[in-house]
Amino acid sequence: MSYVKALKCRECGHEYPKQPTHVCEFCFGPLEVVYDYEGIKKILTKELIGSRGPNMWRYKELLPIDNDPTVGKQVGFTPLRRASRLARLLGVSELYIKNDAVNYPTLSFKDRVVSVALSKAKEFGFKVVACASTGNLANSVAANAAAADLESFVFVPYDLEATKILGTMIYGTNLIGIHGTYDEVNRLCSEIAGKYKWAFVNINMRPYYAEGSKSMGYEIVEQLGWNTPKHVVVPMASGSLLTKIDKSFQEFHKIGLLKTNEAKIYGAQATGCSPISTAVKNNWDIFKPVKPNTIAKSLAIGNPADGFYAAKTVHQTGGWCEDVSDEEVIAGIRVLAETEGIFAETAGGVTVGVAKKLIEQGRIPKNESIVLCITGNGLKTQEAVRLGKPPVIKPSLTEFDALVKDKIK
Amino acid sequence: MSYVKALKCRECGHEYPKQPTHVCEFCFGPLEVVYDYEGIKKILTKELIGSRGPNMWRYKELLPIDNDPTVGKQVGFTPLRRASRLARLLGVSELYIKNDAVNYPTLSFKDRVVSVALSKAKEFGFKVVACASTGNLANSVAANAAAADLESFVFVPYDLEATKILGTMIYGTNLIGIHGTYDEVNRLCSEIAGKYKWAFVNINMRPYYAEGSKSMGYEIVEQLGWNTPKHVVVPMASGSLLTKIDKSFQEFHKIGLLKTNEAKIYGAQATGCSPISTAVKNNWDIFKPVKPNTIAKSLAIGNPADGFYAAKTVHQTGGWCEDVSDEEVIAGIRVLAETEGIFAETAGGVTVGVAKKLIEQGRIPKNESIVLCITGNGLKTQEAVRLGKPPVIKPSLTEFDALVKDKIK
Numbered sequence: 051m052s053y054v055k056a057l058k059c060r061e062c063g064h065e066y067p068k069q070p071t072h073v074c075e076f077c078f079g080p081l082e083v084v085y086d087y088e089g090i091k092k093i094l095t096k097e098l099i100g101s102r103g104p105n106m107w108r109y110k111e112l113l114p115i116d117n118d119p120t121v122g123k124q125v126g127f128t129p130l131r132r133a134s135r136l137a138r139l140l141g142v143s144e145l146y147i148k149n150d151a152v153n154y155p156t157l158s159f160k161d162r163v164v165s166v167a168l169s170k171a172k173e174f175g176f177k178v179v180a181c182a183s184t185g186n187l188a189n190s191v192a193a194n195a196a197a198a199d200l201e202s203f204v205f206v207p208y209d210l211e212a213t214k215i216l217g218t219m220i221y222g223t224n225l226i227g228i229h230g231t232y233d234e235v236n237r238l239c240s241e242i243a244g245k246y247k248w249a250f251v252n253i254n255m256r257p258y259y260a261e262g263s264k265s266m267g268y269e270i271v272e273q274l275g276w277n278t279p280k281h282v283v284v285p286m287a288s289g290s291l292l293t294k295i296d297k298s299f300q301e302f303h304k305i306g307l308l309k310t311n312e313a314k315i316y317g318a319q320a321t322g323c324s325p326i327s328t329a330v331k332n333n334w335d336i337f338k339p340v341k342p343n344t345i346a347k348s349l350a351i352g353n354p355a356d357g358f359y360a361a362k363t364v365h366q367t368g369g370w371c372e373d374v375s376d377e378e379v380i381a382g383i384r385v386l387a388e389t390e391g392i393f394a395e396t397a398g399g400v401t402v403g404v405a406k407k408l409i410e411q412g413r414i415p416k417n418e419s420i421v422l423c424i425t426g427n428g429l430k431t432q433e434a435v436r437l438g439k440p441p442v443i444k445p446s447l448t449e450f451d452a453l454v455k456d457k458i459k
Numbered sequence: 460m461s462y463v464k465a466l467k468c469r470e471c472g473h474e475y476p477k478q479p480t481h482v483c484e485f486c487f488g489p490l491e492v493v494y495d496y497e498g499i500k501k502i503l504t505k506e507l508i509g510s511r512g513p514n515m516w517r518y519k520e521l522l523p524i525d526n527d528p529t530v531g532k533q534v535g536f537t538p539l540r541r542a543s544r545l546a547r548l549l550g551v552s553e554l555y556i557k558n559d560a561v562n563y564p565t566l567s568f569k570d571r572v573v574s575v576a577l578s579k580a581k582e583f584g585f586k587v588v589a590c591a592s593t594g595n596l597a598n599s600v601a602a603n604a605a606a607a608d609l610e611s612f613v614f615v616p617y618d619l620e621a622t623k624i625l626g627t628m629i630y631g632t633n634l635i636g637i638h639g640t641y642d643e644v645n646r647l648c649s650e651i652a653g654k655y656k657w658a659f660v661n662i663n664m665r666p667y668y669a670e671g672s673k674s675m676g677y678e679i680v681e682q683l684g685w686n687t688p689k690h691v692v693v694p695m696a697s698g699s700l701l702t703k704i705d706k707s708f709q710e711f712h713k714i715g716l717l718k719t720n721e722a723k724i725y726g727a728q729a730t731g732c733s734p735i736s737t738a739v740k741n742n743w744d745i746f747k748p749v750k751p752n753t754i755a756k757s758l759a760i761g762n763p764a765d766g767f768y769a770a771k772t773v774h775q776t777g778g779w780c781e782d783v784s785d786e787e788v789i790a791g792i793r794v795l796a797e798t799e800g801i802f803a804e805t806a807g808g809v810t811v812g813v814a815k816k817l818i819e820q821g822r823i824p825k826n827e828s829i830v831l832c833i834t835g836n837g838l839k840t841q842e843a844v845r846l847g848k849p850p851v852i853k854p855s856l857t858e859f860d861a862l863v864k865d866k867i868k
Contacts, residue, residue: 104513104536124538127513129563131533135608154538154561155800157838197800199544208851217838219846222797226862227851234854241856246867388631391564391606429566429626429838437628442617442636445643447650453635458655 052116053090057081057257060359068116070174070249072256080355081257083114091305096276103127106162106265112301113265114258115169121198122165124154126265130273130421135389136402140409144419146279147386148270151394151427156193156217158186158348158395158426159266159291164194164251166262171249177201178248182239184232184287184348185214186395186426191251192223203248205235211347213430231342233353252288260356263291267298270421271308278313280418281369283405285397285425286317286326287349289360295423296363316414317364317371318404320344320379320396326357327371330364345376345434346396348426370413374403376434382406383428383435393428401425461525462499466490466666469768477525479583479658481665489764490666492523500714505685512536515571515674521710522674523667524578530607531574535674537562539682539830544798545811549818553828555688556795557679560803560836565602565626567595567757567804567835568675568700573603573660575671580658586610587657591648593641593696593757594623595804595835600660601632612657614644620756622839640751642762661697669765672700676707679830680717687722689827690778692814694806694834695726695735696758698769704832705772725823726773726780727813729753729788729805735766736780739773754785754843755805757835779822783812785843791815792837792844802837810834 057066061079072081090111102108106126107119129149137145150159164187171179180203181191188204195202204218208227218225228235236253243250251259271278278299284292296315303311319327322344325337337357342350354360364371374382382402387393394402401422408414428435443449466475470488481490499520511517515535516528538558546554559568573596580588589612590600597613604611613627617636627634637644645662652659660668680687687708693701705724712720728736731753734746746766751759763769773780783791791811796802803811810831817823837844852858 124540129533135606149563152561152563152566154558156802157561157566157836193796193800193802195800196797197544206849213838213841215849216841216844216846217802219849220793220796220802220837220844221800222793224863224866225849226859227849228854229851230854238854238856238859242859245856384629384631387602387629388605391602391604391630393565393602393626393629427566427838428629429622429836432622432625435625435629437625440615440624440628440634440636442638445637445639445647447647447654450635450647450651454633457633 053086053111054114054116055084055086058084070254072254083257083261085112087301087304094305096307099272106165109265109268112268113166114261115166116173119165119169120172121168121194122161125161125165126153127269128153130270131390133390136386139385139389140406142409142416142420146419146421147390147392148266148421148423149392150266150425151392151398156189157430158190159263160186160190161194162265163259163262164190167249167251167255167259168194168198168200170258171200171255172198174249176249178203179251180204180239180248181251182232182236184350185210185430186348187252188214188218188225192218192221195223196221205239207232207235211431211433213432217430232351233339260290260294263294264298264301266423267295268302271299271302276307278308278311279421280312281314281316281414281420282423283316283318283401283408283420284423285349285401286319286354286360287351288354289317289326289356291425292317292360293356293363296367313367314369315363315367316369316404316408317360318401319371319373320346320349320400321373321375323350323352324373325352326354326360327373329357330361330371346379346400348395348397349400370408372404372407374400374407378403380435387428392424394424395426395428395431396434397426398424398428462495462520463523463525464493464495467493479663481663492666492670494521496710496713503714505716508681515574518674518677521677522575523670524575525582528574528578529581530577530603531570533563534570534574535562536678539679540799542799545795548794548798549815551818551825551829555828555830556799556801557675557830557832558801559675559834560801560807565598566839567599568672569595569599570603571674572668572671573599576658576660576664576668577603577607577609579667580609580664581607583658585658587612588660589613589648589657590660591641591645593759594619594839595757596661597623597627597634601627601630604632605630614648616641616644620840620842622841626839641760642748669699669703672703673707673710675832676704677711680708680711685716687717687720688830689721690723690725690823690829691832692725692727692810692817692829693832694758694810695728695763695769696760697763698726698735698765700834701726701769702765702772705776722776723778724772724776725778725813725817726769727810728780728782729755729758729809730782730784732759732761733782734761735763735769736782738766739770739780755788755809757804757806758809779817781813781816783809783816787812789844796837801833803833804835804837804840805843806835807833807837
């Protein structure tokens with residue numbers, strides 16, 4: 051039983067049947083999934099959701115597959131944690147971390163979109179799946195395809211972090227490094243998708259794939275006792291996640307699971323690749339593609355596919371965008387780890403750094419609820435953080451006493 | 460409200476009040492927590508458990524803290540996943556992976572024991588916590604202490620994997636490398652514990668700490684629809700986890716949540732550090748401490764504190780022990796990743812390798828349910844797996860066509 055009615059062009063409104071396609075044939079606008087919200091409203095209650103397992107499929111009526119999921123059945127429902135120590139440091143009263151750094155199976159929010167995309171690819175009958183990736187998506191497609199017995203091809207910039215390379219190859223995928231930026235990888239993949247007729251999760255499967263991100267927003271609402279926070283800070287690569295978190299709140303409001311939806315949504319980028327935040331901060335109507343130069347490689351998309359819609363969402367909700375230097379990214383990673391015991395990847399450092407900046411600017415008020423979206427695990431981007439080596443002593447109490455004598459009162 | 464009655468010596472039965480101590484003053488036997496099972500039986504129902512959040516504290520009556528947890532409130536309830544592809548490869552009919560590689564917050568089962576130990580340490584009024592660790596415990600103590608605003612000291616062998624060093628230091632702990640094996644680290648820590656009066660989670664807090672492992676067993680039972688599997692394979696370092704999984708099944712049986720408990724429990728070690736499996740396989744009554752030499756560093760305890768009890772549990776349940784070479788460990792990691800999309804650390808490779816061996820030996824029958832306990836994440840022990848580099852091409856369809864022309868039909 052599916053509540054998906056069709057695909058629909060976000061620009062001209064032309065409708066298409068459910069098929070593996072992502073661009074309007076008439077105006078080249080992006081296609082989006084359309085649901086029967088009246089039907090969903092009749093059946094999807096808080097009680098029904100609460101009776102289901104702790105994973106993203108507890109909201110399955112709002113996800114675009116026709117049958118029960120076949121891939122990634124245990125993805126999602128990651129912890130939302132009150133972050134009192136970080137809140138104190140930032141001078142705010144009510145702060146939460148939504149922690150996809152422990153998402154199953156590959157420790158990033160990409161497991162959400164991939165489980166939808168691959169479940170849908172199986173429904174369409176594909177045997178081969180593929181993606182262009184800055185790293186997290188590579189890990190997730192490789193792992194979930196392996197578990198689902200699908201062949202996979204994964205395309206990444208050749209200079210990706212070693213951990214993201216190993217954390218992809220381990221699953222036995224066909225990993226191919228491309229001499230170029232993510233944007234060049236992406237263009238090549240569009241050509242390959244056209245020729246080889248595979249399910250490219252973020253190309254021809256994109257309308258379905260992107261919907262998976264909504265589950266992060268649904269979970270935030272449920273975990274806050276069926277309320278949105280007042281402010282949400284979201285890292286932006288393509289910008290898709292930010293738009294989908296907004297969509298999740300709107301949908302819950304539409305089907306009666308949220309009384310009000312006043313959440314303001316803020317986009318976070320690294321200054322070394324900040325096409326969206328630059329456009330928002332300058333009130334530009336157009337985007338200037340950039341050549342990325344930042345340690346936040348998972349966000350290094352210089353020509354973001356959903357940048358326009360992300361900026362629109364930020365404006366419509368009353369949010370804002372900011373970007374931070376690589377030094378601020380590292381500081382953000384460290385402060386989150388030291389105060390909350392959560393080790394996030396560079397994108398998480400971006401989110402924390404931008405939140406700090408927006409709070410200092412007064413754009414996010416100090417006395418209202420704030421959620422920071424942490425989208426990936428710090429073990430994946432270890433190169434970014436250099437902490438030196440710990441002291442080494444012999445196994446001797448005397449040596450230990452000497453080592454700590456100044457430290458211990 | 461606590462159901463803990465006392466601490467009790469496993470050997471002579473002498474009882475002690477709840478205090479931070481772990482050894483019997485009379486016979487030097489290890490102390491264990493004693494519960495009021497009659498009281499627990501009256502209140503802890505499947506319905507009550509089912510009404511609680513998806514974390515280990517849904518079984519809080521069976522965990523040894525007096526009040527609600529203050530540390531690690533969102534730890535546990537990790538996925539139990541049917542592993543059909545790996546099952547096919549191993550020639551068995553019903554196989555499951557219990558996946559603590561995605562445990563919150565530091566991706567190993569140690570978050571379970573640490574959240575109990577630190578919650579208890581706070582109840583006792585400690586301000587400083589500490590541990591001797593082979594790596595995973597280091598990560599977990601550092602992270603959870605940071606989040607709980609406790610100062611921490613973490614002692615590890617100096618030659619630990621780089622990821623486990625960084626994944627500890629990032630939380631701002633006092634990390635100290637010791638020139639020696641884990642067993643030497645542990646001996647030093649006993650001296651430090653005596654002098655500095657800190658809460659060493661696996662020394663003076665050990666009776667409480669070790670109980671946290673039971674939650675992995677409770678979850679397996681609940682996730683299998685309130686049944687034990689017929690066979691469980693558990694990696695062994697100190698041997699404690701194995702004994703506690705058995706204890707969890709016994710307790711659930713005792714309080715009426717399990718009709719029968721016929722689970723056979725199997726211990727897995729790396730051949731390069733296999734004091735427990737060697738003793739079991741040779742029917743020895745005593746253990747020969749060994750000097751570890753294996754890539755499975757998280758299991759590299761040459762003189763295992765609970766080895767005697769682990770061997771006893773294996774015998775009593777009708778299980779067995781085995782050990783595997785480092786090559787088999789790597790093969791185990793790879794086959795789990797390639798068939799199930801789960802990237803486990805070296806200890807997981809040990810578990811998969813030993814399961815394969817026990818199935819081939821006929822010790823584990825092919826037509827009964829089997830659970831493999833995966834206790835840590837593969838990103839932590841990347842050095843162990845060398846996969847080379849992926850091919851790199853220019854962003855050109857022609858180059859891609861040439862690369863895959865032999866691969867694609």
